Amino acid sequence: MAESNNALKEVGKVAGGKILTSVGALPSAIIVLFIAFLVFIVLFITSIFLNDETNTPDYGVKGISEQVMQFKDAIETELANQGLDASMASVLLAILQQESGGNIARTNGDIFQSSESMSGGKMGVITDPNESIKYGVKHFKNVLAQSNNNLDVAIQSYNFGVGFISWIGGEEPSLDKRLEFSSEMKQKPQYASSLFTGICRNDAEARARNACYGDPRYLDKIKNYLVILESDGDYMGFVGDGNFAMPIGGTMTITSDYGVRIHPISKERKMHNGIDFGCVNYVTPIRSIGDGRIVFSGGAGGYGNLVIVQHEQNLFSAYAHLSSLSVNVGDTVTLSQQIGVCGSTGASTGPHLHLEVRTEKFGGHKDPKSILGL
Numbered sequence: 001m002a003e004s005n006n007a008l009k010e011v012g013k014v015a016g017g018k019i020l021t022s023v024g025a026l027p028s029a030i031i032v033l034f035i036a037f038l039v040f041i042v043l044f045i046t047s048i049f050l051n052d053e054t055n056t057p058d059y060g061v062k063g064i065s066e067q068v069m070q071f072k073d074a075i076e077t078e079l080a081n082q083g084l085d086a087s088m089a090s091v092l093l094a095i096l097q098q099e100s101g102g103n104i105a106r107t108n109g110d111i112f113q114s115s116e117s118m119s120g121g122k123m124g125v126i127t128d129p130n131e132s133i134k135y136g137v138k139h140f141k142n143v144l145a146q147s148n149n150n151l152d153v154a155i156q157s158y159n160f161g162v163g164f165i166s167w168i169g170g171e172e173p174s175l176d177k178r179l180e181f182s183s184e185m186k187q188k189p190q191y192a193s194s195l196f197t198g199i200c201r202n203d204a205e206a207r208a209r210n211a212c213y214g215d216p217r218y219l220d221k222i223k224n225y226l227v228i229l230e231s232d233g234d235y236m237g238f239v240g241d242g243n244f245a246m247p248i249g250g251t252m253t254i255t256s257d258y259g260v261r262i263h264p265i266s267k268e269r270k271m272h273n274g275i276d277f278g279c280v281n282y283v284t285p286i287r288s289i290g291d292g293r294i295v296f297s298g299g300a301g302g303y304g305n306l307v308i309v310q311h312e313q314n315l316f317s318a319y320a321h322l323s324s325l326s327v328n329v330g331d332t333v334t335l336s337q338q339i340g341v342c343g344s345t346g347a348s349t350g351p352h353l354h355l356e357v358r359t360e361k362f363g364g365h366k367d368p369k370s371i372l373g374l
């Protein structure tokens with residue numbers, strides 16, 4: 001960048017000099033100006049790409065309680081109402097999990113603990129979950145805007161308050177910085193009371209630094225519930241208890257359910273041992289529905305190219321008809337990691353993903369819907 005700027009300055013100087021000295025040099029001056037224009041265009045395009053790099057990744061969630069997941073739709077609706085991107089739902093769900101401890105019943109309706117941000121510290125004003133979501137989203141929108149869409153700063157400020165945003169001044173909110181801020185705040189008279197213990201009580205490092213204001217580890221706690229998804233458009237694959245996600249991102253179509261059906265090829269009444277998802281041949285990435293280890297990856301007759309992931313001792317997921325496989329037996333995979341690409345191999349009438357959930361590597365089929373929370 002610095003080099004290009006200097007180059008631009010040099011070009012400008014030469015061009016200016018030529019124009020003033022002689023009319024005969026005009027054509028070369030035009031060429032030089034043209035080059036200067038090109039340099040400007042390159043700098044402009046570079047700046048666009050640099051901006052692009054600061055965009056936050058798409059997140060899914062993991063480890064979220066079922067009680068919290070029930071609010072997914074309401075959160076998405078409120079995000080849309082307030083003009084925020086639906087992809088922020090994962091972050092809000094993680095915040096809700098943290099604020100409620102996953103136990104919604106315990107929150108007396110103020111699921112986001114929004115009363116504090118709404119009424120300047122007065123607790124217990126909100127008793128309606130929808131009202132709490134509204135103010136929780138509003139608070140988040142505010143910290144996100146004030147932090148110039150720096151998601152890490154915004155998340156930490158959700159806990160610390162907006163004062164943290166100007167304090168951090170565009171720097172990355174490292175744990176060291178967060179402990180420092182917490183300690184500084186604790187020294188203010190209004191927070192000096194022993195009532196403000198923050199995480200000090202249970203955290204030796206925080207205690208040693210007198211970081212007793214708010215929760216300096218809030219960002220880490222929220223990030224523990226987030227899983228970075230590969231760029232895949234509007235991936236909204238978080239479902240169930242959050243430990244499992246959809247095998248396909250974006251808009252998802254189930255073309256055939258688990259259970260007895262007329263088989264599309266044999267035309268017999270037959271048990272369908274999985275769920276079929278519509279997908280694009282050779283294009284749609286197929287992802288592991290949860291953390292696990294690859295126990296099968298290869299051709300398997302009617303299943304075509306098949307991957308089997310073992311998640312727990314007695315829990316497996318199988319992905320059939322893939323056009324290509326991107327994992328090997330023994331690999332470990334994480335939630336939403338790509339394992340292959342959509343296809344139509346084996347006994348298949350067209351491109352789709354046939355997903356099975358099993359209690360054994362080759363048997364014990366069960367309806368994937370329960371595990372996916374469908």
Ligand SMILES: [Zn+2]
Nearest residue numbers: 274275276354
């Ligand atoms: Zn199927």
